[in-house]
Amino acid sequence: MEIEAEILDPFQLHYSDLILLSSVSTFSDSSEQEDIARLDSISKTILETLGPTGPGLLVVTGVPQGSQLRSNLLPFARQLALLNPYDCRRILKDHGLGTDVCLKNPDRAVSSFAFQLKYVQDTSVNISSNESVEKSEENSEGQKNVDRLCKFQDDKFKKVGNSFKELGFCLMDIGLQLARMLDKAIGGKELEQSILESRTAKGRLIHYHSTLDHHLLIEAARREVSVKGRANCRVQLRQKLKFHREEDQTLVKASELKTSLNEATSCRISLSNLWQQWHYDYGIFTILTTPMFMSSYQLSTTEANEQECSPPDGHINLLIFDANKNKIYVVRSPPNSFVVQVGESADILSKGKLHSTLHSVCRPTKRDDLSRDTFVVFLQPAWDKRFSISQHPVESRISDTLRLDTSEQDPDVLNQEIHRIIPALSSRLKDGMTFAEFSHQTTKQYYGGNGVQSKRKRGNVSISNQSHWRKRSAFSCFMFTSHFVPKAAHPHTKKERKKSQKRNKRLAHTKSKK
Template identity: 55%
Template structure:
């Protein structure tokens, strides 16, 4: 299919200090002018996250976030390119799991996951600005790999994750205030946990290295059976070689970031989909380019000097949105140290359509396949036993979506002049047809009275097949 040109969008940016004010109780300490300013920001937030907006915004000015991001994101690549036994040990020591087959050298995404728990504090104040951290960020930590590169991985993962949980919870409070009630906030708190995921989107060179490494390792094993290759950690000679990676790793297929990995590697890192939680909070990604191509016996996989952080090749994050209102593709540009917050389908349902879930994908740089992409994501979702009811607004939306989907199937490109599109009509019709074939409609996954667990299971089943079960680890 011919490529669709995308337009760059810079979402509404919310300063963390304003988020704190908006989520706090407003009393007499605020002047009339300040109250009007905050009300204007709140209105903009709801317009941005609502049916007429893109369904996501950015947040800047978060204390300590830049330092934590700078330490954590490169570790995604380092973990992804470790030998299997070394990675297994690193993940176990840092209480991390994975939801992809890390033994598969053809994987296009490596994912490292942990359940994050909300603090047991009746004030619901995460106090991320300092008290939640139990270690100090120092620049030397960035150069510790391979010997000590993972010593602060678990703490960094948790601290940045707690920060992002706070952002999502406070934004839920702001939205609840505009909608009325505390449905979003309470649904997040009732879940008790959120899912954190550190992601390495592979470059083509990464995959070449992994394949080369596997071939070399297999060859050496055939000749000298006890000899083991080591990258980073020294492998124990007494380890049971029959033990597989999946023994200690979390196989969370429900929110896997390797969606539809059989699609063209030149086009997507991650195919079109909706997140089905309440909010998805992401760091602005980091792009890394190696200084040389991988060769047998090289230090490509674990040499910090190989890594060069790059500016986004085309000035954006490669996060793509589909704008239903104007039938166009948007790519998101965000400040380097910002967080992106996206609306999930559960927020759409619970807010009775006041918030709009975001159809999105992650595309690959067309002409720079040596770049990898690193990011950290936290998924905020309701409790598993949260019951969904279908509002009248949602019923009308489901009917409208079904009619639109059938119309796209029936109309064909020959009569496309009957539809008004921003972009080339035939190309856009082909894209809509492609997306409809990939993304199962909400009406096929959501039934009135479903629990979130049932909705999650049905969504997973229709996206990926299988039984739709998600690990609770």
């Protein structure tokens, strides 16, 4: 299904203004009164943008070193995604990274690589990563016909761990500054305190596969896992791509007309084969880089992999659904900026003053050679954070959402389909629930046996470095279409589960006596 979608240019917040707005200092002399008025105006605009009547997302520009950190990390996404599963898992383990997709599944539409970020940076993490690399190199020396390839790969990916952490902490800082600013604007310290109490956040490096990437993985899966087999596979695919490129030269040139694309107010998008299905993020904030589009024509060399294509359709392929206007918008964002989206936890903690964003990711139109790379950080409350929804606006907003596609809107096939695959917030959230319980219910109702999206094709969970990811599923705010869904989240340890079971038994026994 193709539709004409309006292009949304979100409010742009400069990083320097964000720092001023989140600062506790106040202005005093008259020369600074103009700045106070300007910042007050920006603050009001932010609240409107992230509030119930706004789109629920904004763009942060001018982040120091943001462009360089983005360029350092994003090219690794595609390089890791196209490695064979054994080498990919080895490299991820060497750098303390994990994956929440099945790398052995060549039909996956998305590859995702994750790392748990701590607010207090521990230098031992770097030491551990270095030791793992050395150990891996020692072990690989005895493997004939493999040691040179492993050494080459280790050198190629030696900076992936540090690049991951540097960009991750940069995005965490943006989220914390925004939380502090919003706390000042709406009153209280719920947002910042909830983020800090969690002590961790999750960073995820995501590669959205092009059609030709998919063919490469299929070809590789059919061959023996050997250096020779992979080399032959690349040669054959390169020949296919050469033919495809000659056939598509006119289209590639047309996509590079930046001026006309930047001036466009609407565009055609396809909803029939989404890269990522419609969903809400259920943390506090989701901060993500503007994506890097790569052409699959550029294959084996490092130089080619580092070349970035312009957004082919003039936007970043991020779709949002505005329930107030009953419209789908496609987001356009400046290069090297960072998008901040409101999650459902922020909606709840702010008592409805902030509004979570219903969104998805579409594929480029007529450009099946393009892949999409981005880096995302999810900020969330602590697992034991309790939500209270009684006697505040969230309850009425939940009820309104339930009636959205029946009593308040004209019948529309597209909107009905979107709401059909989104479990109602009221069915996932009960008064007094912890964030852990809420995340468990959310994942279950999306992807459980009877979940609204459970019938979609999915692969098995595969986690590298399991010790880092016992709490992985509740971080899984991104819901990938046609390849993977996380298992239901249950962040408690075995000891905590036993305590919880005993406590529930005592409560049940007390109620039965009454």
